[in-house]
Amino acid sequence: MTRSVETTSSEDSELSLPAPKERRRLREAAELTHDEVAAAVGVTAATVRSWESGRTDPRGRKRELYTQFLARLSSPPQDGGPAGAPGEAKTARAAEEPAADPPVPDRPTPDRPTPDTQAPDRPALDRPAPDRPAPDLPTSDAPTSDARTEPERLPAEPPARVPVPGPAEAFDGLYALAARDLTRQAYLLTGRRALALEAVEKAFVQAWDRWPEVATDPDPVGWVRAIAYEYALSPWHRFRRAHRHLDKPPAEPADRILLDALLSLSPANRRTVLLYDGVGLDLPDTAAETEATTPTAGHRLVHAHADLADRIPELADVPLEKQSALLRDLFTALRPPVDLEPRPAAVVRGGGERRTRLWTRATLSLTAMIAVSTSYTLMTAPTRYEPPLAPGESVSGVPPLAGPQQLTERGKQLHDKLRADPQAGPARIAPRIE
Incomplete structure (x- = not known):
């Protein structure tokens, strides 16, 4: 399908595209x-x-x-023409500027002509016009001598420092560039406004956490887009009550039909389309x-x-070739x-x-708790091994330990009588005379 689309578009285009080797040669030249x-083409x-x-x-x-x-690169630059694509001005300046600037001779002040300027047979090539002074020499009304003196030059100003963005x-520039478009794309993938905004914010938060990697990536927008798509198409959102139902459909019937047809596709086909x-994106970039x-992406x-x-x-x-x-x-x-307006960056x-x-x-609190419990365990744990006592076992052939027998009813009465009468003391062994 891709080849048929490319063939038709090449036939319809009025401009002829150079061969691949010629494209590379023009860029290197x-x-x-x-x-x-x-950056110039937008890919x-x-x-x-x-x-x-x-x-x-x-x-x-x-x-x-x-x-x-490529046509602008192959055509020679014209003086005074408009600036072309990025890099074209660089090529034009490289062709127009000489290898080294020739030294400029000292010029006399225009209000005090010297004998050199009064020579009629000398061509005035580097002499400024009479109605305007030399651009880089200050005019002065002080008298000059016949001998040519070096004019006083003003100290050169240091170049203005351009602040480097932090x-x-x-990050704010990347967010302003891509957040709104990514939110719209996530809405087309899911049909849910809350999920689309959440997916884009999650992607940008992860990008900020890993900003050195994102800042050096050749395509930072693609980096964030991949994270947002993965989060938006995650199958776990179906178990969340807030994302079980779709938002209200669009008002236009054509938009409603398009959104319903897009959401009826499988997540992989929906993302590819x-x-x-x-x-x-091109087919190789889409597949990547x-x-x-x-x-697989073509199928x-x-x-x-x-x-x-x-x-x-x-x-x-x-x-088929015009459906895209x-x-x-x-x-x-x-x-x-x-x-679908996202929150500020x-x-x-x-x-x-x-x-x-x-x-x-x-994480630090949990680590501290684990360290404290480990220290307490080390301090309270025994430092030596104490074997447990073995349970008792019965040995056959050894009579049990003898002891007082259980009292009978007669013995209990006698026991009670001895404890109650006679009373304790000498009267118990000495007979009492009544």
Whole structure:
């Protein structure tokens, strides 16, 4: 399918795209890198390498931009022309500027002509116009001598220092650039406003926690987009009460049909269609972001287009090679019935930092508790081994220990009589005279 789409778009395009080797030659002749070309066209550096190797070809709007960019590189720069793509000014300046600036001779002040300036047969090549003084020499009314003196030069001002944005400013710039679009894409994937906002915030919080890695990534927006898509399409959200039901459908019937058809696809096909047709990635980039091979991504795209054509009447009569352009227009024109405005970047960044501090404190508290309990156990534990006492065992042949027998009823009466009468004392052994 990809080859048929690329062939049709190349036939419809009015601009001719150079061969892959010629593309690389034009870029190297202009002393441009893959990143500069990618920034000018609006793709990633990996996509530019794929175009120059001939593995893939640009299509649609990217093809027109890339063809015009190469045409500007191949055409010679004109004086006074408008600035082209990024890197074109660099090539033009390299062609126009000489290798080294020639030394400028000392010029006399215009209000005090010298004998050299009055020579009629000497051409005035480096002499300024009579109505304007030399740009880099201050005018002075002080008298000058016949001998040429070195004019006083003003001290050169130091160049103004451009403040380098810190990590917080860079994060806020990335958030302002991609947060709103990612929220809309997450809504198209899930149909739930709360889940879409939560997925985008989770992705940006994780990006802020790992900002050195994200800042050096060739495509930071793609890094955040992959995390947001993974969180939004997680199957565990179905067990959450807040995300069990979809939001209210769009007001327009066409938008309602498009959203229902998109949500009826499997999560893998839904993500592939949104990346290829909605975001505008090439098939290799779509396969790389979905962690699949290029043929697998192509098969998913074909099946997804077939399912969408069965549910969307506008795609039924459209040729296969033009379905991507129509889907892109439908995704752009869809108007969600809910507000998808994300929270400010400072709030998201502060919430991530607060959550990190809480987890750090909880980890330190748990570690302290484990250390205290371990110390108490070491202090109270015995330092030597004490074997337990063996239980008693009966031995045969040994008579039991003799003791007082159980009293009979007669013995109890006698016992009671002896304890009660006579009383204790000498009277008990001495007879009492009555």
